[in-house]
Amino acid sequence: MLALRKTSPEPGLDFAEVPEPIPQPGEVLVEVEAAGICGTDVHIADWTAGYASMTSAMPVTIGHEFAGRIVELGEDARGVAVGQRVTVRPSTVCGHCAACTAGDPDGCTHRRGIGIGRDGAFAALVRVPAANCVPVPDGMAAELAAMTEPLSVSMHAVDLAAVKPGQRVLVLGPGPIGLGIALFATAAGAEVVLAGVHDEARLTTARAVCDGTAIDLAGADLPNALAAAGQDKPFDAVIEAAGATAAIEGGLRQLRRGGTLVVAGIHARPAPIDLTQLVRMEQSIYGAYRAPVTDWSRVIAFMQRHQDRIQAMITHRLSLADAKEGFVLLRSRAASKVILRA
Known part of the structure; x- marks a missing residue:
């Protein structure tokens, strides 16, 4: 074969x-x-x-x-x-x-x-x-x-962020994992902003798939792009699915005091993190890699809906x-x- x-x-x-x-x-x-x-x-x-x-x-x-x-x-x-x-x-x-x-x-x-x-x-x-x-x-x-396997990672990331109704969630990276994260976070009652860089084709897909705001950061840094879209308030959770080190550093800056950063992207090199700022802001960082098998039936039920x-x-x-x-x-x-x- x-x-x-x-x-x-x-x-x-x-x-x-x-x-x-x-x-x-x-x-x-x-x-x-x-x-x-x-x-x-x-x-x-x-x-x-x-x-x-x-x-x-x-x-x-x-x-x-x-x-x-x-x-x-x-x-x-x-x-x-x-x-x-x-x-x-x-x-x-x-x-x-x-x-x-x-x-x-x-x-x-x-x-x-x-x-x-x-x-x-x-x-x-x-x-x-x-x-x-x-x-x-x-x-x-x-x-x-x-699609169950990638969406199980998306669900796991949203679970780790403990997303609640009314919260604001920033998703960095509009690939399948990021799209799934946006779907699950929206279903949890959050207001979702999804961002990519020079990513108009995948952001077009995102606008067809997800509720919320989709932003292309091409030609603008993250803070200015968010401000231009009326999304400059701090986020309760930032979930990274881009695999880009700049997304980690930039995402932490958009996080509120006590907020949560979840890293779901695979990174080829280390990312710089301002640990002093992390401590003073009492923020948390989780890695999302492999969902427990018990989540798979939840994902399948979600896909059916x-x-x-x-x-x-x-x-x-x-x-x-x-x-x-x-x-x-x-x-x-x-x-x-x-x-x-x-």
């Missing part, structure tokens, strides 16, 4: 014909119906800092946002059935380390990510642990179900054979979410 793979620790991805996988004990084989290209996949393709740990897994098929149908069960695969529609949490754990045996699988010291440390979903078939499968309602389109809005986030649909075109679209910020379909 055709697969898109990371074959060496340098920029680039390669197509290859690989054998169909065989599910191991406790695993299932999923026929991929839809898979999203994530910002992480672009970082892997470009080989930016922070992904050296996946070198030992190469060559490895990438892709970790996906949904499909179970077509085969491995020995002792429990709680699932052939023909069942699922999306898959991509964090796989060992089940034997101290964290796993203590009931903290997210602290697993041998955790491997599907599409990073083991073969992922940019192929026709992928083997995954049965325990990682999350049922998908029959009426939900596969491309929407494939807001299918039209989630659908509008998907701007491009391509075949697996054309996947590299999707990476070009994402690098140029011409696309919001690219879905690869069977």
Whole structure:
């Protein structure tokens, strides 16, 4: 079968014909119906800092946002059935380390990510642990179900910010994670401002998807752009999903005393932070990376209620054979979410 793979620790991805996988004990084989290209996949393709740990897994098929149908069960695969529609949490754990045996699988010291440390979903078939499968309602389109993973990160970021009705939330970065954050924060009753830089195509998508104000910072710094839009009051929460260090520094300046900054972007280099100001303003910083599996059913229920809005986030649909075109679209910020379909 055709697969898109990371074959060496340098920029680039390669197509290859690989054998169909065989599910191991406790695993299932999923026929991929839809898979999203994530910002992480672009970082892997470009080989930016922070992904050296996946070198030992190469060559490895990438892709970790996906949904499909179970077509085969491995020995002792429990709680699932052939023909069942699922999306898959991509964090796989060992089940034997101290964290796993203590009931903290997210602290697993041998955790491997599907599409990073083991073969992922940019192929026709992928083997995954049965325990990682999350049922998908029959009426939900596969491309929407494939959005569960990124939207789980968005929900987790809003949860960490403890967003409440009537609060003001500034979201920095109008990619899929940022769009999801804006959706969840709005649903929580907040007034949302979403900002990007030279990002008009994705901000156009944001205006179609989200309530609130969308601002392009091209040619203006953040304070002046916010003031011009009548949004110069301090924010209760700032949630960063841009992966740009300037967003951290600038976002903290827009935060009220006692406010919360949540960092959801992946950064290739450290960000400067004025710790004295942070202390005096009694502000908090959280990192949002991986939502607990219990959040996934909440995300799916949210998507069922807001299918039209989630659908509008998907701007491009391509075949697996054309996947590299999707990476070009994402690098140029011409696309919001690219879905690869069977």
